[in-house]
Amino acid sequence: MPELPEVETIKRELETALIGKKIVDVLLNNPRIVRGISPGALKQGVKGAVIRAIIRKAKSLILELSNGRALFIHLKMTGQLVYPGTGQNSRVSFVFSGDDILDFNDQRLFAELRLLKDWRSFKFIQKLGLEPFEVPFTGFKKLIAGKKTKIKPLLMDQACIAGIGNLYAAEILFRAKIHPERKAYSLTDGEIKVLFNEIGCVLRKAIACGGSSVDTYVRLSGKRGEYIRYHKVYGREGLPCCVCKTPITRNIVGGRGTYFCRKCQT
DNA sequence: AATGGGACCTGCGCGC
DNA sequence: TGCGCGCAGGTCCCAT
Numbered sequence: 001m002p003e004l005p006e007v008e009t010i011k012r013e014l015e016t017a018l019i020g021k022k023i024v025d026v027l028l029n030n031p032r033i034v035r036g037i038s039p040g041a042l043k044q045g046v047k048g049a050v051i052r053a054i055i056r057k058a059k060s061l062i063l064e065l066s067n068g069r070a071l072f073i074h075l076k077m078t079g080q081l082v083y084p085g086t087g088q089n090s091r092v093s094f095v096f097s098g099d100d101i102l103d104f105n106d107q108r109l110f111a112e113l114r115l116l117k118d119w120r121s122f123k124f125i126q127k128l129g130l131e132p133f134e135v136p137f138t139g140f141k142k143l144i145a146g147k148k149t150k151i152k153p154l155l156m157d158q159a160c161i162a163g164i165g166n167l168y169a170a171e172i173l174f175r176a177k178i179h180p181e182r183k184a185y186s187l188t189d190g191e192i193k194v195l196f197n198e199i200g201c202v203l204r205k206a207i208a209c210g211g212s213s214v215d216t217y218v219r220l221s222g223k224r225g226e227y228i229r230y231h232k233v234y235g236r237e238g239l240p241c242c243v244c245k246t247p248i249t250r251n252i253v254g255g256r257g258t259y260f261c262r263k264c265q266t
Numbered sequence: 267a268a269t270g271g272g273a274c275c276t277g278c279g280c281g282c
Numbered sequence: 283t284g285c286g287c288g289c290a291g292g293t294c295c296c297a298t
Contacts (some may be wrong), residue, residue: 001290001291001292002292003292059292074292074293075292076275076291076292076293077275077290077291077292078275078276078277078290078291106275107275107276107277108274108275108276108277108290108291109274109275109276110274110275110276110291110292110293112293124293148268148269149268149269153269156292158292158293165291165292166290166291166292167291214290215290215291216277254269254270255270255271255272255291256290256291257289257290257291
C-alpha cells in the first residue's frame with residue numbers, strides 16, 4: 001500500500017490538478033524524505049519550473065518539469081499527496097503560482113522525493129519489470145514457468161511484474177483459487193490463465209474504485225478509495241470466507257502477512 | 267543465484 | 283490506568 005491502483009488514481013488526479021502549473025516555492029517542513037540531494041538544492045532545482053507531465057512507473061510517480069528535470073516520488077507505505085493542501089502538517093509542500101499547494105505527507109518517513117536529471121536511467125526505474133497491462137499472456141507464462149519461488153512473493157517481485165503489492169496479491173490469488181505458497185512451477189496452464197485474467201480484473205476494478213483506503217491511503221482530494229468493499233481476504237483474518245464460510249487464515253509468507261482461504265485456495 | 271530475514275520508521279491497538 | 287510490545291509493508295541490504 002499504495003500499490004498500482006492507488007498510485008494510478010493519484011497520477012490521474014495530479015494530471016488534472018497540476019499540468020501547466022508553475023512551482024514558485026517549496027516548503028521543507030521535515031525534508032528527511034528528500035533523498036540523493038540536499039533539500040535546499042532540490043528547492044532551487046524546481047523553483048520556477050512548470051509541471052509538464054505526470055508519469056506512473058509501477059508504484060512510483062514522476063513529475064516531468066519544464067527545466068528538463070523530474071521529481072521522483074515513491075509513497076512507500078504511508079506517503080500521501082494531498083491537493084489542495086495547507087502546507088502545515090506536510091513533510092514537504094510545493095507552492096504553485098496561484099498560491100495553491102500540494103502537500104507531501106508521510107507518517108513513517110519511508111517515502112522518497114528525488115530530483116532526477118534523467119529519470120529513465122534511475123536505477124530503481126531500470127530494475128522494474130513490465131507492468132501487468134503491458135505483459136501479454138505468453139509473456140506472463142514465461143515469467144511464471146519454471147520458477148522455484150512461491151507464487152505470492154513472485155507476484156510481488158517488482159523485477160518480475162511491476163505494481164502488485166501485498167494487498168492485491170492476496171486478493172488476486174483468492175479469486176484465482178491459488179494457495180499463496182504454491183511454487184510457481186507447479187501451476188498448471190489453466191491456473192496461469194486464470195491468474196493472468198484475475199490480475200487484470202482486480203487491478204482494473206480497483207483503479208475504477210480509486211484504490212483501497214486501508215491504513216493511511218487517500219486520494220489526492222483526501223477522499224477514500226472504495227475498493228475495500230470488494231476485499232475478500234485482505235484484513236479479514238478469522239472472518240468467514242465469502243464462498244465457503246471457512247474462517248480466513250493469516251500466515252506469514254515471504255515475510256509478509258498473507259490472507260487466504262485454506263479451503264478455496266489450493 | 268535464489269531466498270530469507272532484518273532495517274528503516276511511526277502510530278495504533280492490544281494485553282497485562 | 284498506563285505502559286510496552288507487536289504489527290503494518292515497499293524496498294534495500296546483507297547473510298546464507
